[in-house]
Amino acid sequence: MQETSRTDPLFVAVETDVISRADVAGLIAGRLAAIRVPGLLPAARCHAITAALADAEMDRYDESRVFPVVAKFGPAINDHRDAGGLRDDYWDAARSAEKSWSTLGLADGPRELCLAALRAAWPDVAPGRRQGREMHVGIVREINAGLQVHFDDTAREYAGRLLDADVVAQLAFNIYIRVPPVGGETVLWRRRWQPDDEALRIPGGYGYHEAVAADAQSLTLRPALGDGLLFDPRHYHTVRPATDGRRISVGCFVGLTDDGRLVLWS
Structure with missing residues (x-):
């Protein structure tokens, strides 16, 4: 289900059986707001992953x-950001996550799930590199109490370049492996950061008061089990609290480089 307000006819989500190059290009160009792939991951595989994670040690x-608190499995770059750079402990966290995942007895890891979903759409998809080293790809997140309204934009958050390649557009990708019966919607606003927005930043947090996007068109996307969702996280967005149950996803960031490749990181 999607709900829209206001009038931009291009700020819509499309549903497709498989992510296509044309849809990714449309999203990057601003002709779409989001791409949704119902049933990208079969329910049985979703259940197998969540069952295996029951025995895994989750971080926060x-x-x-x-x-509110967000549990995770795997490193998140923003937890390792310092003065516009990426601390070396990111690589330690990546190695630890990959080692721990290998003990869960699953055929595919988050990296493989993310890469596989995008390879049908683009001829050149690979993990991004920083100083020649492959970035970690794929983070599991359990977001039950919701998120603050925020945006993600490595061009603003990191001094110089996060990756060796020049990233000219950034997307976010998620696969939902467990969804609550009520709540857990992703809300996306047709608005990007502006300097005056800093007056509405939440003290001590990473996000903003929702008034920052109060006058902007919005799109509400309710997750369904196994769905894939690709959108531009440079727009303000949030996750609504799960009224009952758990909301777990596997995801990563996706960058378009200046030489036409897609690179992934988490």
Whole structure:
């Protein structure tokens, strides 16, 4: 289900059986707001992953910055950002996550799930590299209490370049492996950061008061089990609290490089 307000006819989500190059290009160009792939991952595989994760040790985002609490499996770049750079402990966290995942007895890891979903759409898809080293791809996140309204834009958040390649557009990708019966919607606003928005930043947090996008067109997307969702996270967005149950996804960021490749990172 999607709900829209206001009038931009291009700020819509399309549903497709498989992510296509034309849809990715349309999203990057601003002709679409989101791409949704119902049933991208079969229910049986979703259940197998969530069952395996029951025995895994979950981490949390930095609670001094991210509230409400968000549990995760795997590193998130923003937990390792310092003065516009990426700290070396990111690589330690990546190695630890990959080692832990290998003990869960699953055929595919988050990296393989993310890469496989995008390879049908683009001829050249690979993990991004920083100083020659492959970035970690694929983070599992359990977002039950919702997120603050925020945007994700590595061009603003990192001094110089996060990756060796020049990234000219950034997308976010998620596969929902467990969904609550009520709540957990992704809300996307047709608005990007402006300097005056800093007056509405939440003290000590990573996000903004919802008034920052109060006058903008919005799109509400309710997750269904196994759905894939691709959108531009440079727009303000949030996740509504799950009224009952758990909301778990596997995801990554996707960048378009200046030489036409797609690179992934988490």
